Amino acid sequence: MVDESLLRALTPTVIGVLGRRGADFAAAEDAVQDALVEAVRVWPDDPPRDPTGWLVTVAWRKFLDAARADTSRKHREVRLEVEPTPGPAEVVDDTLQLYFLCAHPSLTPASAAALTLRAVGGLTTRQIAQAYLVPEATMAQRISRAKRTVSGIRFDQRGDVATVLRVLYLVFNEGYSGDVDLAAEAIRLTRQLAARTSHEEVAGLLALMLLHHARRPARTGADGRLVPLAEQDRSLWNTHLIAEGVDILQAALARDRLGEYQAQAAIAALHADARTAAETDWVQIVEWYDELVRLTGNPVARLNRVVAVGEADGPRAGLAALAGLDPALPRHAAVAAYLHERDGDPVTAARLYAEAARSAPSVPERDHLTRQAARLNAKLRR
Template sequence: MTVTDRQPAVGGVDEALLRSVIPAVIGVLVRRGADFASAEDAVQEALVEALRAWGEDPPRDPRSWLTKVAWRKFIDATRSETSRRRREERVDAEPPPGPGAATDDTLRLYFLCAHPSLTAASAVALTLRAVGGLTTRQIARAYLVPEATMAQRISRAKRTIADVDLDQPGDIATVVRVLYLAFNEGYSGDVDLAAEAIRVTRQLKGLTDHPEVAGLLALMLLHHARRAARTRPDGSLVPLAEQDRTLWDTSLIAEGVEVLQAALAQDRLGEYQAQAAVAALHADARTAEETDWVQVVEWYDELVRITDSPIARLNRAVAVGEADGPRAGLAALAALDRSLPRYSAVAAYLHERDGDLATAARLYVEAAAAASNLAERDHLTRQAARINAALRG
């Protein structure tokens, strides 16, 4: 049982506060010599102790309290007959309680959880648990897998990084990629991973002024702002052009644009800033028809230059089709690999715009068969049925 199995403010304890200090406390323990897995377990035990001990009167410095208790938990758990003397010497050398260098430790913990030796799935799960403070059960429910399966995945990840030195320099690009993957998981079960990814990315932004961290946060905020308009009450998808823009969250849009502008001002353009700029242009348009597609194409040009991503080129083809007409979009599409995800869906849309309904219907059917989820398959099947009905009429 961990603190995040409970609801916020249980017994007067502020769960959000506890979760916010988890990475700093783990980082301090690892800095003192604990291995990552033992440190994470000790912090979880300290959190349970906090629920019992704090009641309505939490300490003035919750992080220092948790650090002290977690360190003792670690010492108790690792003391044994064969290593008693070494552990007792470590207790004697215990640093005095206090805030310590929490910022550096926390940032290094992000790097550790997103270590390149981990698979993407393991890195996301470990980040959500150690940095985000979610329980194994919550993460398992979000991924729709058994709790035992997720526990094994997290345990394997811990073993993989057991001997990684926390002092080794980390790769912020890997951390950002892991958070981006977590955000894209969206919502399932009882955990909103998109919201969790935004929360954790906000924390990371407070630790570093790297423009791509800000770019990712802006991208998340701008996409999340459209969430309420993306589906109908029956669960079917609503394309961007058809969304009710009055449902968009204007406060998230304003924040996302502000964060993006500050990142762009650093003049160190990266892929997430470029993606966020595209999202900002969509958010800025009062209607789909008012979208500045010429600027969207220009930002996709930047994104292609930075990443040379086939997916970026695919999305650019759509933007070219809107800016310069469907035949220009089809010409841009022709240079790409037909096996790309969503290639057939994009081709279908552009052929429909160009008036070739028979080809569009066939491609929508092809796209539906290749769709990765039920909602997308449903949407593409409806598109094919709509066009076939028009052809028969």
């Protein structure tokens, strides 16, 4: 049995070696994928003493074979003909540069996420396609286009941490589908990134992911229904992940360079700290949302702040804050429905829950909002 986690961990290093030998990113990545397939076939019966060296050797040969077969690359064959022997001195950690390359601003977020999962995460095209619930051919085209887009970018070109973090958070929010748990994969990749940079927002994102992921076992019931935060069985929350997330967050906040992911993580930590929903410190949560809005101006953050205001100062205060926001915002109707229900207006709340269900971004959320509307309508008919 091959240790797939080892293969995935070695993928960035091997791509980096091929890149320094003269392979462009697209060709290097293809060759490494071929070497990984070969490793899965060969290693169970003949495990190598030096897994990295083995992968470098096989990937380099795969690259040479592809280069020699491509007549348009004949001018490069003279330079590539001598096959260097892999050695420890050549194995440099290029993971950070691969993050920057795969999350290049010229790529769409979806393409950047797919390319990151393939080149940095070491996932196959099939695994990525299954995770995103798209045909393998569609995902292969997406990845190929992404590789062509970044093919002319120097491997040592400085990248943008903020773009990398947005891509990783996008992967995390895809959650779980198929055979690949994207939330867990995003956490693994963010841990990897955090080990290679002391950037406080990388730590903030890792803390945020851990704190959200800790609540995952309680988010759905046995019947698959969505369970709102206030109704979750908090005994199911993973206290080890919560403790780790809080520790990472506190260390990041101590650097006194606040960013949006740290602010979001602080909000998640306050939710995690409450033993019951009634004990949630909504006043502090509002203050953190104020910071988040100041940092980002994000309309979704403003909408989430409305919910916190409604809990801290009452539903009418929440409705007053909601009045200043664009009704076209995603989940605007759901927030309005919740606040109207708490304010004693079930007729308006039922109508808004039904409206929110029609525009829900996912089936579980749509079903939850439909049940909320049905619950209130049933009460009104009594």
